[in-house]
Amino acid sequence: RRAGAAAGGPRGGRCRGSRCPPGAPPVSDLGRVLRLDARRTALLVAVPVLTAVGTAAALPGLCLSAAYWDNTVVALVNAVRFLGPVAAALAAWAAVRERPLDYLRDLTARSPATGALLDLLLLSSAALVSYTAVTALVVAVTLAQAEAGHPHPLGVIAGAGALVLHVVVGYLTGRVVPHRATAALAFGATAMWAALRIPGVSWWSLLPPAAFPRIDLFTTLRPRVFADQAAWTAGLTAALILGYVLWATRRFLLVLPLAAALAATGAATLGLQGSDPAAVRAAPAPQACRHWPVTVCVHPALRDALPRLMAAVVPLAARLNGTPGEFTQVRQRPGWAPVSVADGVAFVHLDEDLSPGYAARAARQISRALKDPRACAAGSSAGYPALVDAWLLDDEPPSIADARAARRFASWTERGRRAWLRRHFTRYRTCSLGPADFRPVRAGKHRSTKHARRGTFDRTAPPT
Template identity: 65%
Template sequence: MSELGRVSELGRVLRLDARRTALLVAVPALTGVGTVTAWLSLGPNVAYWDNAVAALINTVRVLGPAAACLAAWAAVRERRIDYLRDLTARSPATGPLLDLMLLTAAALAAYGAVTVVIVVETLMRDEAGRPHPLGVAAGASALVLHVVFGYLGGRVVPHPATVTAVAVATWLWALLRSPGSSWWSLLPPAALPEVQLFTGLRTRVLAEQTAWSLGLAAALVLAYVGWATRRGLVAVPVAAAMALTGAGAAGLRSSHGQAAAPAPVTLACREWPLTVCVHPALRSALPALSNAATPLASRLAGTPVAFTRVEQRPEQEPPRVAHGVAIIHLKDLSPGFATRVLRQIQDALVDARACATSPDPMAAEYRSLVDAWLLGAEPPVITDTEAARRFNGWREETRRAWLRRHYTDYRHCALGPGHFRPSSARPQRHTAAQLRRRSPRPAPDIAPRPAGAPGG
């Protein structure tokens, strides 16, 4: 071949290499897929960094197989021009490595765009916790591993069916594992559950995931270079990479599938008219919770379950009302969260076992009548219309006094028609000793607002 012909062929190779930049059009598509996946994993209106990082890692379960398929397709297509690359003085591994670098850069660009979206969304709200750079690294390294697996699969078996095989293998690996089931679920791409409030990601697990992905990706690339160049010197770095992979797997196995652990939290509180305390990521809920809980606290004043503080606790603690504190759960700020909290408090006021075994079928109807008043809801229609008419016709002060006298029967679902007779609504006479024993604490809705008290 003449010198001019060689220059022409070299120019063709360079033009073909330049055409590979067209793969960058896949970046917007991968970004869209990753953003939607991450967004669906976030709690509504909750800006908790640990959960944001877990959502970002979970995007790789969808983004990874898509990137692997793209890499496999590119490898099968580019394998056809290897005879042109052989005309140059480059190593037979140079072209494939350049392809792999381009595909990796495209996938990481999409992952970076998804990361920016999640970070901005978290910063725009009342964020709590702290971001984990290792979490971003764990997701990125898992994505790189998918690209390497898909591309090398297409290089070793350059057949269109390879793309389908890569898609099936990566999707099965991602989907056939449930969050928290075993330590296998932590192998990249990790199947992480939503990180609940009052817990946090374990940084050691994130580091081990990164080591596993990078070690395995490096071993695959080095093994391919050794196979393409027919050089055995890569055996040592391949062994080192596999040792890193094994160390990461051993660490993940010792974690028993638990990616999160309880984390200490300083609650965010609003002090007036009730003291309401929630996780800092939910501090925007304080005004709505305070406004919703104050009427209920006022109606329960003077009963054994009177409370002046509402406090969010971890899911392990059941909702209850004791010693003036109403313990609640609040997972997110989806519509109706304040109503759900009031329901939790109201359910804690009664003895569930006694209500479930009550022999009187009417007891549930009488309880629902009182429940509706406590929650400020529309009165229900019950069979005993006379009792409903009387109770709904009493003044607010009369109903509160009635509840203080009959709370024990209400708690055990033992209310009957006799509790709603006119005589049951008359105020009781108290001796001087009884009056002295009564709590002097005013009801929350009539307490004077102190000067300079914060509004939220």
């Protein structure tokens, strides 16, 4: 009793359980203190380590130029592939450290599985606290930009479930195999399981911890994939915990819920296998636009590209004004759709990371789309179309064999070149230009009133 009072127990406390030796201190209270001390060390290590690893794994997956919510969720889910093995190793380490206290738990009247379940609850809570901190940081990075799309709460839940599954696997491994090398074994096994996932290769990569490829703009992930992943992790986690409790307590009534958890895991596996070809679907988005002096529209996640893109395409549109290739609108098109110029609309592709030169590359796409690929591939124009392309795109004129034509074209005024292009656009389009086409042209002589539009590119007009 004096020892019990010194340990902080109630006055007159007694041991519980038939195996308590006579005159022994109240080991239930002493064991509680020791267990709390052991858990405190594990939690103090787990939370900062998991937060640092999760942040380092999630942030590189975000494209700082295109804040697309689908890719934000994908970055979180993919981060579990790196965060999970660390969580499993820490959980196994905590389980091995808790193992010497089992004899104290056996002296109490509680179930043999109660202590393990409490440890799992604390370790899972620590892992989820770290995951929440990483999620908040990634969401803040997305909100700080011109975000687009819609968040997927099921994706965040699926990632959290996969992380808890790693904690359960690591802890139960430490309970079953209480050895110093168990933490390294748990880390190696879970890391190998995560390494088997190659994004976009097969349905196998959809099993938690999932490995998703980067989601292109104008596409999105199907919510059913996240729902199946959440069901898979919940079912397998419940099966592992129920199996351990059944082994520790010999209560065979747990066989029925154990079978139900395994059945749910199997059903979710079949769902993930069937959803592999349709994991990503098209997702049309209302585009962000600027309407003067031409209309330029892009995906909302790339609205920061509008000023430079406008500056790159306006001179090109002005020089093509009055020709069959003129356009007054530029719209971003998904990567699987071809680039084209038709009915006054130029459809282009944009780099999602807005790497340097993206606006100039979009303008070159328009100039290439003006030409007939079959005719240009069959004929030889001695570099004349390249000479015209350099003028259209404000590039340095190339060196061609016909130096006389190049000097003559360079000597013309801007107005004279535009008039010449209206007259020879068909030959430019089919790459059939020749020396005879580069004759002197007086400005305004061949101006076509059929295609010309006054005021279309009047830079003095106020923007709308």
